Amino acid sequence: MKYFIKTFGCQMNVADSERISGWYQQKGWQEAGEVSEADEVIINSCSVRQSAENRVYGLVNNLSKLKRKPKIILTGCMLRLPKRVLIKKLPAVDEFRPIKDFYSGFPLRKDKNHAWIPISNGCNNFCTYCVVPYARGKEISRPLEEIVCEVEELVNRGYKEITLLGQNVNSYGKDLKNFQFSIDNFHSIPQLLNFQTKYETPFAILLEVLHQIEGVGKISFITSNPWDLNDEIIEAISLPKIDRNLHLPVQSGDDEILKKMNRKYTKKKYLDLVKKIKKKIPEIKISTDIIVGFPGETEEQFMESVKLAKKVGFDKAYIAIYSPREGTAAFKLKDNISFREKKKRWKILDELINHNRTF
Numbered sequence: 001m002k003y004f005i006k007t008f009g010c011q012m013n014v015a016d017s018e019r020i021s022g023w024y025q026q027k028g029w030q031e032a033g034e035v036s037e038a039d040e041v042i043i044n045s046c047s048v049r050q051s052a053e054n055r056v057y058g059l060v061n062n063l064s065k066l067k068r069k070p071k072i073i074l075t076g077c078m079l080r081l082p083k084r085v086l087i088k089k090l091p092a093v094d095e096f097r098p099i100k101d102f103y104s105g106f107p108l109r110k111d112k113n114h115a116w117i118p119i120s121n122g123c124n125n126f127c128t129y130c131v132v133p134y135a136r137g138k139e140i141s142r143p144l145e146e147i148v149c150e151v152e153e154l155v156n157r158g159y160k161e162i163t164l165l166g167q168n169v170n171s172y173g174k175d176l177k178n179f180q181f182s183i184d185n186f187h188s189i190p191q192l193l194n195f196q197t198k199y200e201t202p203f204a205i206l207l208e209v210l211h212q213i214e215g216v217g218k219i220s221f222i223t224s225n226p227w228d229l230n231d232e233i234i235e236a237i238s239l240p241k242i243d244r245n246l247h248l249p250v251q252s253g254d255d256e257i258l259k260k261m262n263r264k265y266t267k268k269k270y271l272d273l274v275k276k277i278k279k280k281i282p283e284i285k286i287s288t289d290i291i292v293g294f295p296g297e298t299e300e301q302f303m304e305s306v307k308l309a310k311k312v313g314f315d316k317a318y319i320a321i322y323s324p325r326e327g328t329a330a331f332k333l334k335d336n337i338s339f340r341e342k343k344k345r346w347k348i349l350d351e352l353i354n355h356n357r358t359f
């Protein structure tokens with residue numbers, strides 16, 4: 001029997017698809033080279049933008065027309081939609097399965113040098129434009145010893161680089177009861193026998209522990225949000241094996257828009273944080289996410305994002321044109337910026353940050 005996985009969206013979905021693959025392989029299934037050879041097609045969906053959902057509708061439609069129609073399974077973020085809506089919109093889908101159903105599988109990784117490692121799933125932050133807290137639920141962290149054992153096992157198999165994944169890695173472990181106790185548990189791993197941490201922040205401790213493992217060459221992580229990137233985490237990031245590329249989403253440079261987005265910082269706080277990080281790690285390169293055309297964003301407010309980008313000197317930016325997502329708080333706000341204007345703002349920031357050009 002053969003399976004085929006189609007993945008949409010972020011690196012978290014890529015990592016989840018590796019688990020789906022492992023889950024099928026454990027059952028003795030093989031991965032199909034072509035979708036037409038598959039007995040089951042698993043669509044790991046993304047809900048962040050309407051365009052991502054539209055691509056799923058298109059794919060399901062095409063699959064339903066195949067001569068030998070495979071069983072179609074939909075998983076991932078689109079399962080945030082009520083089942084009756086999904087059934088109505090996607091009648092050709094045979095099964096809607098929560099991603100957690102596949103988590104018992106050991107991930108099957110194609111890359112043999114670098115591994116994506118989810119450290120938490122879900123988000124408690126409810127930025128007003130974002131569907132993730134509805135799609136993935138509240139933040140649940142993996143136990144520290146489980147992550148450490150996975151990394152140790154990967155190193156034994158020759159992996160050199162890891163990227164830790166979480167919607168907000170800084171809050172990793174805050175939901176774990178008796179976090180200190182779980183640290184005691186992994187003293188059974190020989191090379192960590194004498195490990196003692198100077199930190200209290202779980203994510204800083206995690207970075208410190210993983211840094212200690214011989215054979216780990218480079219540790220990266222996404223995503224780190226500005227409001228809880230504290231001094232301990234900054235100190236842990238300065239450890240030599242930690243990646244010098246830091247992704248720090250700002251979303252807007254205007255305080256009023258940030259408030260409307262329910263981002264828990266001001267422009268000044270963001271700039272102060274960047275200053276502090278650069279002081280501690282002068283070689284750091286900072287990338288970011290920015291949304292243009294959020295409801296009510298005036299020309300002046302947009303220019304605050306431009307000014308902030310100039311001040312920080314971002315290495316790279318993922319600039320998104322705002323698109324309203326049903327079910328989010330911002331959906332109730334009037335999407336009053338024309339697409340043309342949004343596109344114009346997008347281009348200005350893209351040229352400035354990603355191509356080093358100004359208009």
Ligand code: SF4
Binds near residue numbers: 125126131168225
């Ligand atoms: S931190 Fe905000 S933008 Fe990121 S996943 Fe959570 S709600 Fe979405």
